Amino acid sequence: MVDDRDVAAVGRQLGRTPRGLRAVAHRCPCGLPDVVETSPRLSDGSPFPTTFYLTCPKAASAIGRLETSGMMRDMQARLADDPELAEAYRAAHDDYVARRDKAAAEEGLEPLPRDMQSAGGMPTRVKCLHALVGHELAVPGVNPFGREALDAIGEWWATGPCCRAGEPDDPTQTTSAEPSKETT
Template structure:
């Protein structure tokens, strides 16, 4: 199903980390390294094509710049985002340390990819990634709506 959603064979898949209401995978957890040993720092990868499309629409709206700007204005938000970054690193490093403080999605200094933040929020639950939670709240009328992907 994940290969069908992505349109390719998934790389370094470890587990399904979250599912759509229909039961289809929405997020996978990946290994910190590809099969050939190449570092692959994205621990949570969004697979739901419907959700990915909706997030892409949010990204084109300028939302990521607004979120990044708020990091400089809201110390509490910046602290929550730093905690999300540290959570991400700790979980990834517990599997296989890449020896880097680079996590994903621009953390902790900017918001670069909402897909990563939503995947993190879905995998870990509310309250871990503030920007993933915000994006999901903005999409609540459009997702989840049930059958995001249908097996052929």
């Protein structure tokens, strides 16, 4: 269960009411949620495969800059050339799917199809660093590309919180940092 203060903070980060929240999966050093765990299916039953959703707009903006730098293209090339890295990335995918399936079981939901990609392009592509970083923050040490991206962005929180913490009110009260490209 996510408490009202966390729901309000995530709403401020995203600029809208979040959907499918299950838990705060990681907190920024400032104390606010920066990754949430979402249900594998939204309330209308539609699939939502992004189990670990990066919500912090400061982190998302920093990761967006990495994506435009060509980092994903370089990661993709390394994935094709390094069997050990490919195996670690496959293991990250397997971890993601297992956690998504566990969430479905806990909620009494039909699991998502086994052939559906997990997130971020796993297991064969590098498509979205936001999703890979969300996974690495939620489950440290499991996602090699999420770890590399985290190391590259540094301390995104160092200039202070991305939004106000506090009681629920208007979820559109955010800072000027861009929210994640994903859609909760």
